[in-house]
Amino acid sequence: MDNLVNRIRFIEDEVQGSELKFDLDSDQIVVRCSDLKKRFQLIRLHRPHAQEILDTASDEAILVLSGLSQRAAEVAQQVNHIEIPSGSYRIIAPGIAVQSKVRTKIVEARKNRLQGLSGTIVETLLTSSREYWSIHELASESGTSTALAHRVLERLESEQLVWSSGSGRFKTRKVLNKGSLAELWAEEEKSPKNLTKGYFYIADTENFIRELLSKFINVGLTGAHAANTYQPFLTRVNAPARIWIPYDFAMHQLTGYHISQVEEGHNVEILQSPDDPWCRWSENKIVSPWRAWVDISKSSGRTQELAQMLLKGLIR
Numbered sequence: 001m002d003n004l005v006n007r008i009r010f011i012e013d014e015v016q017g018s019e020l021k022f023d024l025d026s027d028q029i030v031v032r033c034s035d036l037k038k039r040f041q042l043i044r045l046h047r048p049h050a051q052e053i054l055d056t057a058s059d060e061a062i063l064v065l066s067g068l069s070q071r072a073a074e075v076a077q078q079v080n081h082i083e084i085p086s087g088s089y090r091i092i093a094p095g096i097a098v099q100s101k102v103r104t105k106i107v108e109a110r111k112n113r114l115q116g117l118s119g120t121i122v123e124t125l126l127t128s129s130r131e132y133w134s135i136h137e138l139a140s141e142s143g144t145s146t147a148l149a150h151r152v153l154e155r156l157e158s159e160q161l162v163w164s165s166g167s168g169r170f171k172t173r174k175v176l177n178k179g180s181l182a183e184l185w186a187e188e189e190k191s192p193k194n195l196t197k198g199y200f201y202i203a204d205t206e207n208f209i210r211e212l213l214s215k216f217i218n219v220g221l222t223g224a225h226a227a228n229t230y231q232p233f234l235t236r237v238n239a240p241a242r243i244w245i246p247y248d249f250a251m252h253q254l255t256g257y258h259i260s261q262v263e264e265g266h267n268v269e270i271l272q273s274p275d276d277p278w279c280r281w282s283e284n285k286i287v288s289p290w291r292a293w294v295d296i297s298k299s300s301g302r303t304q305e306l307a308q309m310l311l312k313g314l315i316r
Contacts, residue, residue: 162175
């Protein structure tokens with residue numbers, strides 16, 4: 001709180017003459033602008049997810065935001081807010097538009113990006129019913145190494161996405177904000193390089209998905225079809241269907257599954273990735289709801305509405 005107060009004082013000095021005043025004498029921080037005869041309540045949010053911003057915002061409040069994911073930053077543009085990233089600040093509110101950029105040292109590129117098996121670790125934190133995690137428990141449940149689990153937890157702790165207690169082998173971590181963690185994962189998870197477009201020949205189009213999945217022993221339905229299974233919202237989900245299959249699957253065998261590889265007019269997209277990170281939390285030939293959300297989180301239109309509905313249900 002002291003750091004925030006110091007920053008607010010600095011901002012007040014920077015915008016002298018604008019009649020923007022900060023009342024710090026009470027438990028609440030209030031912004032006053034005499035020209036508008038209006039008072040604002042400042043609400044501090046660190047690492048909020050997009051929906052949290054929308055749920056907290058109001059015409060009488062200015063959100064003080066930091067640690068935003070790309071999605072959260074986009075949503076913040078719709079509401080009154082002060083964004084305080086490292087080395088700069090921005091104030092946007094009725095009658096106010098102030099921005100200051102401060103030169104900072106170049107920050108080293110982030111390590112341990114949340115993709116591949118690191119993404120599986122995040123998926124485990126989001127999916128499992130366990131609340132507190134040791135490194136060995138997380139490695140075991142995610143099917144990864146303790147070294148990778150440790151690096152990911154260190155990263156998330158530095159991002160203030162997990163809270164830790166204890167020390168040494170008794171140290172445990174707890175996820176603080178699942179929505180924000182999911183948004184960071186979606187931001188960093190890369191699309192698989194191995195994507196094959198195919199056409200699945202089937203006479204019974206009403207049972208397209210069921211028949212497609214029945215052809216494979218190990219498969220994970222993902223994308224809008226999977227998301228709509230967990231959160232029924234769309235009356236119709238258009239092709240192509242997206243499925244994960246094992247990385248060592250020989251693609252020339254697809255013809256035996258009534259699937260031909262095509263360049264256009266495809267009705268199925270087949271995904272593969274080293275180490276099969278999708279497989280750990282797949283059940284009944286469908287990926288976990290969190291992975292399904294990640295897959296459609298950057299979509300548009302009705303599919304984006306589905307993504308928002310699914311995420312609301314997951315973080316409720």
